Amino acid sequence: xxxxxxxxxxxxxxxxxxxxxxxxxxxxxxxxxxxxxxxxxxxxxxxxxxxxxxxxxxxxxxxxxxxxxxxxxxxxxxxxxxxxxxxxxxxxxxxxxxxxxxxxxxxxxxxxxxxxxxxxxxxxxxxxxxxxxxxxxxxxxxxxxxxxxxxxxxxxxxxxxxxxxxxxxxxxxxxxxxxxxxxxxxxxxxxxxxxxxxxxxxxxxxxxxxxxxxxxxxxxxxxxxxxxxxxxxxxxxxxxxxxxxxxxxxxxxxxxxxxxxxxxx
Numbered sequence: 001x002x003x004x005x006x007x008x009x010x011x012x013x014x015x016x017x018x019x020x021x022x023x024x025x026x027x028x029x030x031x032x033x034x035x036x037x038x039x040x041x042x043x044x045x046x047x048x049x050x051x052x053x054x055x056x057x058x059x060x061x062x063x064x065x066x067x068x069x070x071x072x073x074x075x076x077x078x079x080x081x082x083x084x085x086x087x088x089x090x091x092x093x094x095x096x097x098x099x100x101x102x103x104x105x106x107x108x109x110x111x112x113x114x115x116x117x118x119x120x121x122x123x124x125x126x127x128x129x130x131x132x133x134x135x136x137x138x139x140x141x142x143x144x145x146x147x148x149x150x151x152x153x154x155x156x157x158x159x160x161x162x163x164x165x166x167x168x169x170x171x172x173x174x175x176x177x178x179x180x181x182x183x184x185x186x187x188x189x190x191x192x193x194x195x196x197x198x199x200x201x202x203x204x205x206x207x208x209x210x211x212x213x214x215x216x217x218x219x220x221x222x223x224x225x226x227x228x229x230x231x232x233x234x235x236x237x238x239x240x241x242x243x244x245x246x247x248x249x250x251x252x253x254x255x256x257x258x259x260x261x262x263x264x265x
Contacts, residue, residue: 046094
């Protein structure tokens with residue numbers, strides 16, 4: 001496995017590169033959100049970011065902006081979100097990441113009341129973005145979400161997309177899949193359904209009710225079982241510790257815990 005950690009977008013990117021490198025990670029997952037990691041800010045520091053990554057020996061995964069509205073029922077909001085996402089794709093491509101992670105379009109407002117229409121808008125936006133990513137030579141990993149994020153929760157929600165887009169990969173977010181799932185059945189179902197289409201993994205713990213981003217071992221996820229399933233599926237790729245706690249060293253502690261469990265499986 002290769003282990004990564006995510007920056008906090010309210011902190012300067014160059015400082016975050018230094019912090020992640022100091023903890024001995026293999027790569028940075030760059031969350032491209034405002035204020036500090038907006039695509040315009042990334043562009044203005046492009047050379048320095050590349051130099052810092054090279055000097056620290058860190059590889060790069062880019063996480064495209066989270067808080068956009070690609071399936072909004074209002075056309076101008078949807079169009080503005082697409083423009084922002086395309087600009088982020090171009091900023092990411094200039095940094096030559098190994099992969100880019102994308103959240104599926106959030107269906108909010110009155111969208112859930114007209115779900116068929118909302119999903120058609122979501123798919124229209126995704127098709128545009130996948131085509132742009134392919135033109136830029138970027139591999140996209142689409143991330144599974146959680147029950148409060150309609151339409152993108154269970155493996156069956158993703159099957160039509162993976163059939164339609166052969167180059168698309170899955171970011172398996174273990175924490176997301178655990179929410180509202182007994183005995184980690186949803187996580188195991190994602191692994192069983194998609195197997196080698198899993199191109200990236202996000203790891204955090206929670207207690208099954210909210211996306212808490214706890215350190216590994218502080219929630220109720222059976223990581224030993226999950227890691228065994230990933231090994232059986234042949235997964236040996238990138239694993240991002242997505243831990244957001246007041247103690248930054250919880251990220252390193254979580255990585256050490258995962259490494260220890262892998263040695264035992």
